[in-house]
Amino acid sequence: MENKVLQELQAEFPHVIRLGEPMQDHTSFRLGGPAAAMAIPNSIKQLQDILVFCRAHKLPIFIMGNGSNLLVRDGGIRAVVIKIAGAMSTVTLTEAGMEAEAGISLSALAHTAVEAGLGGLEFAAGIPGTLGGAVVMNAGAYGGEMKDVVDFVLALDYEGREHRFNANEMNFGYRQSAIQGKELTVVKVGLRLPEQDPAVSRALISDYNARRRAKQPLHLPSAGSVFKRPPGHYAGQLIEEAGLKGKRIGGAQVSPMHAGFIVNVGNATASDVEALIRHVQETVAAKFGVRLETEVRIVGESIRPVAGETRTADEHI
Numbered sequence: 001m002e003n004k005v006l007q008e009l010q011a012e013f014p015h016v017i018r019l020g021e022p023m024q025d026h027t028s029f030r031l032g033g034p035a036a037a038m039a040i041p042n043s044i045k046q047l048q049d050i051l052v053f054c055r056a057h058k059l060p061i062f063i064m065g066n067g068s069n070l071l072v073r074d075g076g077i078r079a080v081v082i083k084i085a086g087a088m089s090t091v092t093l094t095e096a097g098m099e100a101e102a103g104i105s106l107s108a109l110a111h112t113a114v115e116a117g118l119g120g121l122e123f124a125a126g127i128p129g130t131l132g133g134a135v136v137m138n139a140g141a142y143g144g145e146m147k148d149v150v151d152f153v154l155a156l157d158y159e160g161r162e163h164r165f166n167a168n169e170m171n172f173g174y175r176q177s178a179i180q181g182k183e184l185t186v187v188k189v190g191l192r193l194p195e196q197d198p199a200v201s202r203a204l205i206s207d208y209n210a211r212r213r214a215k216q217p218l219h220l221p222s223a224g225s226v227f228k229r230p231p232g233h234y235a236g237q238l239i240e241e242a243g244l245k246g247k248r249i250g251g252a253q254v255s256p257m258h259a260g261f262i263v264n265v266g267n268a269t270a271s272d273v274e275a276l277i278r279h280v281q282e283t284v285a286a287k288f289g290v291r292l293e294t295e296v297r298i299v300g301e302s303i304r305p306v307a308g309e310t311r312t313a314d315e316h317i
């Protein structure tokens, strides 16, 4: 990627583009090398213009939300990382419930719903991502998932064209959606939410939050549960029974509080985390014959190739 083109991009969108932006400032793991460039668009129109510019100049694109499910490798991301978080967060009430832009935090969205007397999003109040990221991941907790509340999704392709998906076209599954691995950016989501007494919603949210605080190492940087739940098992339980609770490689540790989490206990590198992920996968496979798949999305470039490294579909950046 030529520096000259990145500088043109910055000149075209002043105050919106940062060059060589450290990804550790944008991920809940607090690690990861630099993005070649980062754009934080203020509006859908500006996002469209940035996508069109990148396409016209053949700049690779990587879309992120709040970085709470991302492990960015130490060599960083050789692409224009477009962060849909912070900005692009307007919400409007509709007959069915609400329509919101993808950059709003799930927590803010859930609390807005409560204040409007709408239920259904209580499960999402403690998930630290954006609405867009939650739709892509079909995020869920405490028996709820995005699939239960999404009515429709508006997404832009990398040419800036709009596509609308009704809920049944989203192919939602466990931590799965039709958007994953595609050249699409979620920009707006319609939510179908039933009326609910705010006092009931508030009580549910505070119960879920208390359960989270009691079970999860929220005081340390992480990306939540690293592995998907394998059919018929719980990842955390298998990892604990394999004797790996507290196992440490460099600054990465299998949380002594919740074995499904890997935490950054200080200056962890992405290669520490990846090495620990592999160690957990190999130990659990050898002991129980169960292959643990990562829920966390691993992206970017290694500084040194890691032995046995494999990449999945969306890790081409």
Ligand SMILES: Cc1cc2nc3c(=O)[nH]c(=O)nc-3n(C[C@H](O)[C@H](O)[C@H](O)COP(=O)(O)OP(=O)(O)OC[C@H]3O[C@@H](n4cnc5c(N)ncnc54)[C@H](O)[C@@H]3O)c2cc1C
Residues within 6 Å of the ligand: 028, 062, 063, 064, 065, 066, 067, 068, 069, 070, 084, 102, 126, 127, 128, 129, 130, 131, 132, 133, 134, 135, 136, 137, 138, 139, 140, 141, 179, 184, 185, 186, 187, 216, 218, 222, 223, 224, 225, 297, 314
């Ligand atoms: C402490 C902690 C607790 C957690 N608890 C839960 C939990 O209970 N349940 C759960 O499901 N998850 C949980 N997570 C994981 C994470 O919060 C969710 O996966 C969340 O939905 C990710 O949203 P994000 O905005 O941070 O997305 P990111 O991590 O930035 O991105 C995740 C994926 O979505 C893509 N993406 C993001 N935004 C867009 C967009 N607008 N358009 C297109 N693609 C996009 C990215 O390319 C990437 O592939 C937890 C994480 C932490 C750190």
